[in-house]
Amino acid sequence: MSENVLVVENLATTFHTKGGPVPAVGGVSFSLGPNETLGIVGESGSGKTVLSRTIMGLQPRTNVEVTGSVLLNGHQMVGVSEDEKRKHWATEVAMVFQDPMTSLNPVMRVGKQIDEVLRVRLGMPKDAAKARAIELLRLVGIPSPEERYSAYPGQLSGGMRQRVVIAIALACSPSLLMADEPTTGLDVTIQAQILNLIEQIKNDLNMSVILVTHDLGVVATRTTRLIVMYAGRIVEIGTTRDVFKDHRMPYTRALLESSPRVSNASHTRLQAIPGRPPNLLKLDQGCAFAPRCAFATQKCHEERPELEETGTPGHLFACWNPLTTKIGA
Amino acid sequence: MSNETAVSQVDKPEKRDPLGPLFWVCVGWATLTILASLLANWLPIESPITQDYTALNQGPTLHHLLGTDDLGRDILARIIFGGRISIGVGFGAMAIGFGIGAPLGMLTAYRRGRLDTIVTSVMYMLLAFPAIIATIAILSFWVPRALPKIIVVIGLASVPLVYRVIRTATLNVAAKDYVVAAKVQGASDRRILLKELLPNIFPIAISFLLIGIATVISLEGALAFLGLSVNPPTPSWGNMINEARTVLSTDPWLVIFPSLALCLFLLCLNFIGDRLRSYFDVTEVKL
Amino acid sequence: MLKYLTRRFITLIIIVFVISVGSFYLIHLLPGNPETVILGIGATPLARAQLAAQLGLNKPIWMQYFIWANHMIHGHFGESFISQTSVSSVILRTLPIDLELIVLSQIIAYAAAIPAAMRAARKPNGWLDRIFSAGSFVLLSIPPFIIIVLLVLLVAIKFNIPHTGPSSYVSFSADWITNLESLALPAFTLAITSFTVYFRTLRSDMIATLQEEYITMARSKGLSRRRIFWRHAFRPSSVALLGASGINIGGLLAGGFVVQYLLAIPGMGYTLIAAINQSDFLLVQGIVFVVSVGVVLINFFFDFIINIVDPRISRE
Numbered sequence: 052m053s054e055n056v057l058v059v060e061n062l063a064t065t066f067h068t069k070g071g072p073v074p075a076v077g078g079v080s081f082s083l084g085p086n087e088t089l090g091i092v093g094e095s096g097s098g099k100t101v102l103s104r105t106i107m108g109l110q111p112r113t114n115v116e117v118t119g120s121v122l123l124n125g126h127q128m129v130g131v132s133e134d135e136k137r138k139h140w141a142t143e144v145a146m147v148f149q150d151p152m153t154s155l156n157p158v159m160r161v162g163k164q165i166d167e168v169l170r171v172r173l174g175m176p177k178d179a180a181k182a183r184a185i186e187l188l189r190l191v192g193i194p195s196p197e198e199r200y201s202a203y204p205g206q207l208s209g210g211m212r213q214r215v216v217i218a219i220a221l222a223c224s225p226s227l228l229m230a231d232e233p234t235t236g237l238d239v240t241i242q243a244q245i246l247n248l249i250e251q252i253k254n255d256l257n258m259s260v261i262l263v264t265h266d267l268g269v270v271a272t273r274t275t276r277l278i279v280m281y282a283g284r285i286v287e288i289g290t291t292r293d294v295f296k297d298h299r300m301p302y303t304r305a306l307l308e309s310s311p312r313v314s315n316a317s318h319t320r321l322q323a324i325p326g327r328p329p330n331l332l333k334l335d336q337g338c339a340f341a342p343r344c345a346f347a348t349q350k351c352h353e354e355r356p357e358l359e360e361t362g363t364p365g366h367l368f369a370c371w372n373p374l375t376t377k378i379g380a
Numbered sequence: 381m382s383n384e385t386a387v388s389q390v391d392k393p394e395k396r397d398p399l400g401p402l403f404w405v406c407v408g409w410a411t412l413t414i415l416a417s418l419l420a421n422w423l424p425i426e427s428p429i430t431q432d433y434t435a436l437n438q439g440p441t442l443h444h445l446l447g448t449d450d451l452g453r454d455i456l457a458r459i460i461f462g463g464r465i466s467i468g469v470g471f472g473a474m475a476i477g478f479g480i481g482a483p484l485g486m487l488t489a490y491r492r493g494r495l496d497t498i499v500t501s502v503m504y505m506l507l508a509f510p511a512i513i514a515t516i517a518i519l520s521f522w523v524p525r526a527l528p529k530i531i532v533v534i535g536l537a538s539v540p541l542v543y544r545v546i547r548t549a550t551l552n553v554a555a556k557d558y559v560v561a562a563k564v565q566g567a568s569d570r571r572i573l574l575k576e577l578l579p580n581i582f583p584i585a586i587s588f589l590l591i592g593i594a595t596v597i598s599l600e601g602a603l604a605f606l607g608l609s610v611n612p613p614t615p616s617w618g619n620m621i622n623e624a625r626t627v628l629s630t631d632p633w634l635v636i637f638p639s640l641a642l643c644l645f646l647l648c649l650n651f652i653g654d655r656l657r658s659y660f661d662v663t664e665v666k667l
Numbered sequence: 668m669l670k671y672l673t674r675r676f677i678t679l680i681i682i683v684f685v686i687s688v689g690s691f692y693l694i695h696l697l698p699g700n701p702e703t704v705i706l707g708i709g710a711t712p713l714a715r716a717q718l719a720a721q722l723g724l725n726k727p728i729w730m731q732y733f734i735w736a737n738h739m740i741h742g743h744f745g746e747s748f749i750s751q752t753s754v755s756s757v758i759l760r761t762l763p764i765d766l767e768l769i770v771l772s773q774i775i776a777y778a779a780a781i782p783a784a785m786r787a788a789r790k791p792n793g794w795l796d797r798i799f800s801a802g803s804f805v806l807l808s809i810p811p812f813i814i815i816v817l818l819v820l821l822v823a824i825k826f827n828i829p830h831t832g833p834s835s836y837v838s839f840s841a842d843w844i845t846n847l848e849s850l851a852l853p854a855f856t857l858a859i860t861s862f863t864v865y866f867r868t869l870r871s872d873m874i875a876t877l878q879e880e881y882i883t884m885a886r887s888k889g890l891s892r893r894r895i896f897w898r899h900a901f902r903p904s905s906v907a908l909l910g911a912s913g914i915n916i917g918g919l920l921a922g923g924f925v926v927q928y929l930l931a932i933p934g935m936g937y938t939l940i941a942a943i944n945q946s947d948f949l950l951v952q953g954i955v956f957v958v959s960v961g962v963v964l965i966n967f968f969f970d971f972i973i974n975i976v977d978p979r980i981s982r983e
Contacts, residue, residue, distance in 0.1 A: 109887055133892075140889035153880040158903050158977050168888045205979055219888065508682045509689060510921030510962050513955055520943040520951075598810040602925050605812050606940055621816060625929075628820055635820070639813050647808040654804070 054125065056226050056259045057083040057106070062119035062129070064098075064105045064283075072116075073331045075101040076283045079119070085226070088253065088260045090274035090291065092267060092306070096328045098283035103231045103263045107144055108136040124226060141172050145220035147249075149232040151212035155204040161215045162188075162200030168222045187218040192248060210241035217248065224256060231263045246273060267310045271295065276365075279303050282329050282339035285358065289366030299361060299373035302340045338371070346372045403655045406648035413645050417463035426454035446637050450627065455634070458615040459641045465609075465616035466642065469531055470597040474589055476535025481542030482585065489550035490573060500547070506540040512599070519608045527610055530603070534596055545588050546581065553580045583660030590653030594646045601642060617642040671974065679967050683960055690956040691735050744953040754953040757938060762957065764934035768927075769919050771847075771854035773912075776861035784866050785896065788873035800870070803863040811922075815856050815929045822852065853926045861915055868911045872904040906977045913969030917962040 064076040076098045083089050093099045104110050106121055108128045121128040124143050128136055148154035156164060165184040169175045175183065181200070188196035191214040204212055213233065220228060230249060234242035250273060253260050262274055270277055270291060277294040279287040279302065287300040298304060305324045326343035338344070341351040350371045358367040416423065431452040440447045446455040488496040515537045522529060553559060559576050567575075597617075603609045604618025612619065617638045624634035726734075738745070744754035787796035809817075876882070877900055885899045924936025931937070935954055942950040 107887065109883060137889045137891070140887055142889065146884075146887045148880060148884055150880065154884045156881045156885070156899055156903075157979060159899070167890070171891075171894070172889055203978060216884075219884075505682060505685045508686060508963055509959055510917065512918075512922050513958055516924075516939075516943070517951065517955055521948075594808070601810050602812055602922075605925060606928065607944075621813065625816060628816065632820060635816055639816070643809050643813060646810070647805060650804070650808045 055082045055084050055122075056087075056124060057261075058120075058122040059106060060120040060122075062102070062105060062121060063117070064101055064110060065116045065118075067114045067116065068332075070332055074283055074334070075331065076105060078284055081278060081285070081288060083227070083259050083261065085259055086253070086257055087276065088250075088262060088274045090270035090277045091261065091263045091280060092265060092270055092277065093280035094265060094306075094324075094328055096331075097280040099263045099265075099280050100231055101283075102280070103146070103229050103261065106261075107140070107146055107229055109146070141168050141220075141225065142223045143225050144227040144229065145223070145225040147213070147216050147220050147228065147230040147233045150236045151209060151216050152204070152236070154216055155212055157204055160201050160203055161207070162202075165215070165219050165222055168219060172223050183222075184218075187222060188215070190221070190252070191215070191218045192244075193218075209237050210244065213237060213241075213245055214248065217245075217252070221252060221256065226258060228253070228258050228260045229263070230260060232265070233262075234269070235264070235266070242269075267307060279306065282334070283331065284339070285367075285369070286340070287368040288358070289361075289363065289368075293361075293363060293366045297361070297363075297366070299368040299375075300340075300370045301344050301346050301372075301374060303368075304374060305343075338369075346374075348372050399655055399659055403652065406651045410645060410648040410652065413463060413641070413648075414467060416460050417467050420460050420464060423460065425460060426457040430454075440633070447633050449624070449634050450631070453613075455637055458620060459617070459638055462615035462617045462620055462638065463641065463645075465527065465614065466597050466600055466618065467645070468527070469534065469600045469616075470593040472531035473534040473538060473596045474592045476532065477538035477542045477592065478585075478589060480536075481539040482546045485543045485546030486550045486573065486577065486581070489547040490554055490569070490577065499543075503540045503543045507544065511537045511541070515599070516603070516606065516608065519603065525608065525611060530600070530609065534599060538592065538596070542588075542592070546585060549581045549584045550577060553577055556580075583656060587653040587657040587660075590649045590656070594649040594653075597642070597646060672971070675967060675970060679963060682963050686956065686959040686963070687736060687739065688732065690952055690959065691732050739956070744956075745949045754950050757950060758935065758953055758957055761933060761935040761938050764932065765920060765923055765927075765936060768850060768854055768857065768923060768932070768934060769916060771850055772857035772861060772919065773916065775854060775858035776865055779858070780862045780865035780869060784869035784873060785901070787866075787870045788877065788900075789896070791874055796870075799866060803866050806859055807863045807867075811856060811860055812925050812929065814859055815853075815926060818852060818856060819929075850932070853930045853932055856926050857919055857923065861919070864911050864915055865908060869904060869908045872907040873900060876900045876904045902976060906973055909969055909973045909976065913966050913973075916969075917965045920961050920965065921958055 059082065060080050062076060062079040063074065066073040066075055079102060081089070091099045091102065101110070105117055106128070108121075110117065112133075117129050119129055123139055126139055126143075128139070155161065162181065162184050165187060166177075166180045169180040169183055170177065185196045185200055188199055193199050193211055193214050199207070199211070204215070207215065217233075228249070233249065234245050237245065246269060249260060249262075252258070262270060264270060274291045277287075277289065277291045278285055279294065279298075279300065281302050287294055287298055287303045289297075294303060295307065298307070302324075305322075308322045309324055311319075311321060324343060329339050329342070335342075335352070337350075337352040337354055338347070338356055341347040344351065348371060354371070356369040356371050358369045360367050446459065448454055449458070484499060488499050515533055518533050519525070519530065522533070554577060559572060562572050562576050600609055600616065601618035601621065604616055605622045609618050610616055612623070620638040621635055621642070624631070624638075628635055742755050744758070783795075783799050787793075787799055790796060806814075882895060882900060885895045890899075922936075923934065924940055926932070927934045927937035928940050935958070939951065939954045939958075942948075942954065
């Protein structure tokens, strides 16, 4: 029986700002087994990035309050000291950041940035670390890795930089890879390459992956399970297939329908979701999506729905007035 | 996109860092000093050059509020009148420096082209000469000394630096998209200069101006020490301190009061300049 | 990188050329003919004629420049009629003192500013940060000559360190203890201004750098805070510090005369002032030239170092 790589229970992150407390993430619970890929989708401001950082323990140190539990390979990551968390960074969980231009140190050669994590975390001697770094560069598909080893980030293209970031993340063979919008800043053609790379590596190294993105096209084919977030809370969670084809929460449908599809006829009108994401400082009672929901009832405005299961185990949604149609045959 | 958190959804825009009470205290003190110097002739104080032999080297008394020096001259009066020289040099030199350097800097940065290349090369060459050395060299050779000469020499020596600062600032603003947009919309050059560039350069310019005045006043003090400032008996803060150096151990007041006057004024100018800069720089990280 | 260096080097040569022209022309700015200026009023006609021949004073001015430049390159800066010694020997004797002062003051300034700024950046707006920031702001507003006067008042008078009259300076090779003693006060004074500039620059740059995404990334690698601070954050921040250093040290070379004059340290700056007072124009010209070239060289040197630390600049 394989242990769960990640068990998250009731995770909540609150920012204490001058204007008051901001509940960026609330009531998040899920678990992730080995070799699974979990997608987290939502609009900007849905809390998905805060969630990914909090799971890792990378949230800012001041004015932030985190409650709940995050068990990474059995180790608790919430409410422990930075030193404790640090033990598991890079060796058990690693992160791929969104913008490779800003996530690589611009004045340090890329080879050194990979070396560093091998020498400091794994205790490798200098030569062995360099050899392994070159090997990692080759693994992530960078041509002429021996030459690129001494390059500065500014001398590489966007796609190559992101590959370097991935190489750094893999260096200590973590069991969990958090990819926070890894392709958003890249050209469309490169996006597919990077995502394929992540998938290939995941299979080769037996990793689990959490893929955070706002792009539904990305999660459709590459994730086994999917979390939909809105206003910092999970509004639907299940297998990707279930969420796409049998979703219950109206927000999920709105999200799916707002993605333009190549298969649509030309001049099809873009379906935007009316209204704006809510101001988390002033959340009303009731469902956060209610003001924008076409199916909202009185109850939706008054009471916030909890997650409940559909017939299928593992498929949960939070809605008083769920959709009941199933799409497709 | 990645760092978006719920905080970014706050509707109220972040308030600009308020200037603070200390700011206004400094404005008050600086204005007081300037006014006192300007209105010196009408103030109910002694003349700065009358020598009162009955009261030599006295500490503060009722008659002479800050005491007298070794020639019986009232220190308070000398400080107020001395302020005229020091502040006059500061403002005068900066007026010249900015009067020449700023329009040149803005124009060449905006127009670019051959004029820009020529003027900029000349200015950067001039910048290679340490201004202090040049000022001293010129002032020491160009006798006899007079206040207008000092102001002119320091003023001209500051032109290249003002030019460079204003030009860099203008280049940064002119490259911004809203200026390009204005141009594309057909705005005339004059309109762009006045409406788009000037308001955005203004904060940096004012801040640099104030700091420049402080620097020049400090320079005047240093020149006084070398005997290159105004001749006695005319007081300036610099030469008062210099003259009193020799009796430092016996009559420290002669040094302390003018030093205080000078340092407080400089402190106020620097503080105002610094606060204005951070007040207008809305992109600066607020910590 | 090489291209960038060659470009900067060519600029350097051009600037030195311009400085030389300016320095050369200084003598001709004065009223009276150059022979009187250089030799003084009481010079014999024979000496005048000799000088005129030497400098080619009857030739067109651009030719005079080349003759002068030729002399300069060979190290003949002329002979001061006041002291009867060659200008170049005076400069060679006094320049090392300036340099020693600068080195000492910078050691003190860096040793104080870097740790202070790093601590301040670690806990911005903590009590340490506020004290240092406020303190350095106040110090910035006190001109160096007042700092000296105050220091003299507090230290020299209390401890009986001589501050007027003949200099207590002794060269390093003769007696290094007295040497350091005599330079302590001036070096400390210069260090104060340098400290304020370095502290403010490094602190604000570190705070900005620590906000960058690559610092979060370094955190996620599980690196210790110390390592992140020094190896990841300090290096990009040091660029601003180096830039400020270049300007500051250049300013110390050019402006160090105030401190030297007030504390009777016979460096080049002090000699400059004395030369001006004695109307020893040849010496003034020589010193002006050397100082200007020195400042330019310092800037060039620091540009070079900045480029090693942050190669992005040469690539732009």
